Amino acid sequence: MRRRIKSVKNTQQITKAMKMVAAAKLKRAQDRVTASRPFAGKMTEVLGDLSSKVADEFSHPLLDQRGDEKYLVVLISADKGLAGAFNANVIKATQAFLNENSAKSADMIPVGRKGRDFFKRRNVNFLDEYVGLTGSGNVKYEDAVAIAEKVINIFTEDSSIDKVFVVLTEFKTVLSQKPVIQQLLPIPRSIDEEEGSAGSQAEYIYEQPPAEIFGKLLPRQVVTQIYRGMLESVASEQGSRMTAMDSASKNAGELIDSLTLNMNRIRQAAITKEIIEVVSGAAAQ
DSSP: OHHHHHHHHHHHHHHHHHHHHHHHHHHHHHHHHHHHHHHHHHHHHHHHHHHHHSTTTOOOTTTOOOOSSEEEEEEEOOSSOOSTTHHHHHHHHHHHHHHHTTTSEEEEEEESHHHHHHHHTTTOOBSOOBOSSSTTSOOOHHHHHHHHHHHHHHHHHOTTOOEEEEEEEEEEETTEEEEEEEEEESOOOOEETTTTEESOSOOOOOSSOHHHHHHHHHHHHHHHHHHHHHHHHHHHHHHHHHHHHHHHHHHHHHHHHHHHHHHHHHHHHHHHHHHHHHHHHHHHO
16 A cells, blocks of 8 residues: 555656646747737738739639649647647547548648557558657747648649648637647638628738739748647647646545555554454453
């Protein structure tokens, strides 16, 4: 019983330390997510609006609408476990998406070891894979650029791929993270809900020709969305790990109390037995 109690106490020390580390990483990751959301959101809004307005006079490979037969899924998961249901939820969302579109063929680019290992055992075709990018909790913009360039090259060179989706976990709060699936390519065009037509009523003035503007902004939009997805994933991972380690520490404390109570009962029973034996022996003499 003493060995079991000591083992649980050692485990509790580890879970408490992991909770503190996750809390420190979460603060940095949350600040980066908060800073990236306005830029990524506004860029998506403006480019979606612009692409709908110039659809008749300008064409770009990242805007060209294709069919709906073959998908490329970019799955962003974690490189490490012990993060509660974080990896299970994003993998489950991806699996549900593939099941809903089972009539269509789908390739995958996993970002993160957990997602890669899961779908590798299920014979999903990987066009590339990226692991070890988010394990430290510090996402680099250069890594997002490399992933985005790979996705863009595949989409532009392989005309059979109709759509590219990114699966990420959106950070809400420390206790709430939501897996979401977003279309990455072709870049969606905005729709004016009131008018029922493409684009809003805003008018834009171009300082360069549309071809030059879109040639630079559209690839950067892909980079921005992947980078934001990686930031959201890291913040969600640390939040989920912090919550999971806190629960594990509390459960370890309850287990220690239960084991200690049982140990005291066993010790008390042994002492009582010895006293009874001594008294019985003395009475017999």
